[in-house]
Amino acid sequence: MARLFLRLKARLIRNRLRKAGAWATFAFIGIWSLALGVGAIVGLLGGVVARLVGGEAIAALFTLAGIAWLVGPVVAAALDETIEPRRLELIPISPMQMSWGLLAASLLGPGALVTLLFVVGVVVGASPDALTLIPTVLTGMAFVVWCLVSARWVTTFLTDLLGTRIGRDLAVVAAAVLGGGSAFASTFLSSGTDPLPALNGFGRVSVYFPPGALGRSLGLLAEGEWWSGLVLLAYGVAAIGLVMWGWQRSLVRLATRGPGRVSRSVARSQNSPLVPRLLMSWPSAVAATAGKELRYLRRDPRFRSQAIGLAVALAALGVGAGRMLLGTEYSPFLAVVVAWMAASTTGFNQFGFDDRSFWAYLVTGVDLRRVLAGKNMAVALVGLPVLALVAIVAAALVGDARNLLSALLAGMAVLAVWLAVGNVVSVLGAYPLPDGNLFGSRNVPGSALFASFGGLFAAGALSLPVGALVAVPLLVWGTWQGLIGAILAAVIGLSIHRLSLSIAGGLLENRALRLLEILDKPPV
């Protein structure tokens, strides 16, 4: 069964590349080369740490890698290349067979390659002789299996969980806790002057977490402490069995629950709040689109899933910025981080959420620039109040509102710049995000990946001078000069946004049908 699934995955990749053309092939080679390079580096580093430090440091490294595998599928949901389990519902195989098959297929991915190379490095670095090589290799293999199983379980579990309103709300809370936790961990690790004791300290704590236990087991076995090592290995293997069981249960539930559960839970939310209702009673395509987007924000698990991913990724950054700014008169500038997060929520793939419904815009003959403006309006309607709230609360906490207005204007400028870049990238690099299939394979064109990376670079590059317009006069001369700079930044940000709508509109005239072709393809 494992061989069959491996062949299936290989064929899916091959056929998709054949169909997608040169860009996708280029992206594919790029991603695998990157994985090989990263794998070689982390393998080397892992080997050096295992050889020179050993012991608890290996447990810490394994734990960090284990966390990456747990969080990875959520943050990079759109890039997941896993075989969609729901496609296998009618094939007469047991959940056990299916899970082993899917597990084998998971081995064929860049993430697995990086992990394998990392484990090879650690095993070689930790093992002093051939005798210890056998148990350490086995422990390393168990760790790789843990990573794959836990990631697949998270994927399946979240697909199931995010289908319900309560599940989605819980997931948002969990993301906040996870984000806060990772920020706390980063504070803990960066607080010491010497990273090695911190790493060892983290390793001691993480031994209770299965990947940490496997890492510690590897270290102990390499040191010849067989009994302790084997006990921890047994604990790790038992944990793998438990997660495997949980994953199989999730697979069965996912296969047998049907699509109705998603819909029924959402169906209760048919009464819209006032703002979307008002927007949709306004005779304008821009307002109507904003109203529709706000409704989707409440009802669509895809938005939640993106928001969770971003919350996890950016929470640490937010806390980091907070550490730097809080307690000073610059605290209200935390609003800029909120602006960034708000603009990133719909990201650089604004039409991706419309997925196969994109034809409905085209057939009405609506100017797609107005649709983009409506989508931006929805983000602004959510982002600006949150941004203002954060700035006001931060100012109130430090009892200094001197920079409040500058911070609000700077946040608005950053929001406008990121939305502006997002508008252009959304036209150049759209890819479908199918509804009800949060983690299934997507038709992500290679060009979309390049457009996203280019967009990140462009948005960062454009944000810097806009930010400098506020920061330089504020830090060099003072509050009032900073405010003038902020007004200028806001005007420039809004001008860039306006320009982006023109550019995106021009591009859409030529690319609307290409977008339809990309978005209209059923998920593979």
Added chain:
Amino acid sequence: MTAPAVLFSGLTKRFGDKLAVDSVTAEIPAGSFFGICGPNGAGKTTMLRMTCGLLRPDAGRVEVAGHDVWVDPVIAKSRLGMVPDNPSMFTRLTGRELIEFTGLLRGMDAEVVNERATNLLRLLDLEEAAGVLVADYSLGMAKKAAIACALLHNPRVLFLDEPFAGIDPVARQVLEETLKRFTAAGGTVAFSDHSMDVVERLCDRLLIIDDGHLLLTGTTAEVTQGRRLQDVFVEAVGGSNTEGVDIRWLGSSSD
């Protein structure tokens, strides 16, 4: 003589080596109930998508109510409504919200949209489900919602890709009656379907397309000449050749 509702002139589309639609020239008279027939992969959907401005033809022209779809797309699209096969819609909106959203995208007045949406929901027997998310709709309800969206701006021509596929007899009857009312009031309906019985019963004109080529077109009576449309169709496109295929194993015990 009135101008045709739809005019295809040398319409051609190629996908790589495959010629999906090969220089099709035909017209759909205003007020007609027009059937587009053909086996799977014949080019029906490609033709409909080119007609509605969703797929650019390699050659040829399409006019809807006298406006070239690819030269005056905004005017042409204001004259047509479309319901694709298994339509993907904004499923996280309720039925009423979806119809209203479509109307506002088309630049219609909000009050008019509201009034027409109420009428269409009642006409299509969706009144009770108006506040339910489209994601909760059955296939038949979803198709009816899509038809409501397509009719909202009172188009001259309504294009439907396999509108009766996969829906129950009750929903089918509601759809048929709605479409008949539309044509009785002067509208034009063009739809593709695999059921020759349905096409024969509903359509006054039709065309048969196979492998991208136009085989037959005219009034239903002209095309059938007193025979069953099913027989005419099979004769025109050629039956399948299963001679020499050994299927004696089929149905025998496999345990």
